[in-house]
Amino acid sequence: MNSGTGPASRHPVLVVGAGPAGLSAALALRAAGLPAVVLDKRVQDTVRPGSRAAYLHGASLRELELVSPGLGHEIAGRGLMWSTKRSFWAGREIYARTYPPLHREGLPPFTSLPQVQTEDLMATACEKQGVEFHWGVEVASAHSGPDGVRLVDSSGKEWQAEYVIAADGSRSPLRSAIGSPLEGPRSRNTFVVVDLDDDPAHPLPIERVFHYHHPGAGGRNVLIVPFAGGWRVDLNLLVNDDPEQYISPEGLRRWIPRVMPESYGERVRWVSTYRFAQQVAATFTDTHRRVLLTGEASHLFAPFGARGMNSSIPDAVRAVRAVGAALSAQGPAEAQAEIVRFADERKEAAVYNRACASAALEHMLAERRSVRLRRRAAAAVASAGLKAGAWLDAAPYGPKLVQRGAARTSY
Ligand SMILES: Cc1cc2nc3c(=O)[nH]c(=O)nc-3n(C[C@H](O)[C@H](O)[C@H](O)COP(=O)(O)OP(=O)(O)OC[C@H]3O[C@@H](n4cnc5c(N)ncnc54)[C@H](O)[C@@H]3O)c2cc1C
Known part of the structure; x- marks a missing residue:
């Protein structure tokens, strides 16, 4: 079955999906001197609706720079960095920190x-490097077997590859x-995520701001993050809130001017609602070790x-490394071992990342009394004790990234 034009050609590797992971x-395949063929269901140049990743860690920029020299710098150059972060508790500032300007060469610690x-x-980098889309x-x-994978697309065309x-x-x-299957829970609360265009008539200081119990949002938590060209506002709804009340045009005009300058209520680029999943696939490869999930x-x-995106990039780079090693392995056992190593390593990283994101989510939602008490106690002493304020400022992001060396890259 190949659109009636003869047998499907067999690729060493096919990539399915042209999001950040694909x-x-x-890029990693081309850097390794392998052909890169990418299939995506989207029509070329369609912009995906909704607001997604803004924050890229320095580790991701470095990873991209390695597989496509210049790309990490280009992304960093287009992005935005802030040097000040602040946290408020019920409208009262409890923490502020401004970092000195960066004077060192090289890639920045993050970009947005x-x-x-x-x-x-x-x-664009893929096209320059000869990736075939x-x-x-x-x-x-998809059907995998001991010798490879057979994919059939929605038109009935067949695609074959040694690895997918x-x-x-x-x-x-x-x-x-x-x-x-994906295993793990999903948050009960809904989060409203809004991207707002900058208003040049009312410029704001470039600062990341987190509000516990924002008085203008009825005591809900609000996170405000700048990115190049705009602002991400993340509103943490309560369990019984009706999201429609917050995402309708009238709803947006009601609450946004209470957390941002008034004109921003008319500058909505995207609005989406999410109940965040905290899930990891049971296994990252198939029984024949031919499909690698990233x-x-x-x-x-x-x-x-x-x-999310920050761990999708190393997933993909490690998958390519494993496929490269499997393609030049001495026999099937060695090839399979390379893929299993990838699957185990990235599952371990994903479980770690989920634990970190869960810690952040638990802190934000404060469903447990012990978390509520700890947050409240820290807020009470935050103005006097820098440590308590620093903890309240950092906790909504989970534990800091830990990189335990190449074998256990955990971001
Ligand atoms: C509100 C929000 C904020 C976020 N903020 C951040 C952040 O600041 N930093 C961060 O690191 N992450 C963030 N993330 C997560 C990040 O957006 C995702 O982790 C990232 O998009 C995952 O990339 P991906 O390539 O795996 O999947 P996707 O981006 O979903 O790409 C999948 C691709 O596969 C294609 N596809 C799907 N099915 C098929 C098919 N059957 N055949 C062919 N093609 C197919 C799709 O068209 C798509 O192009 C955020 C997410 C959300 C929702």
């Missing part, structure tokens, strides 16, 4: 820009095909701490 995999722009820069190709089924890097996002048909095909985290 684009990273494609809309995910669509990061993806555009990655896609097939847009409008929706993988409908699955970067097909949260609903991953490839994850379903290999029978690897990015949201293998894990879903709440975005606090920015671990």
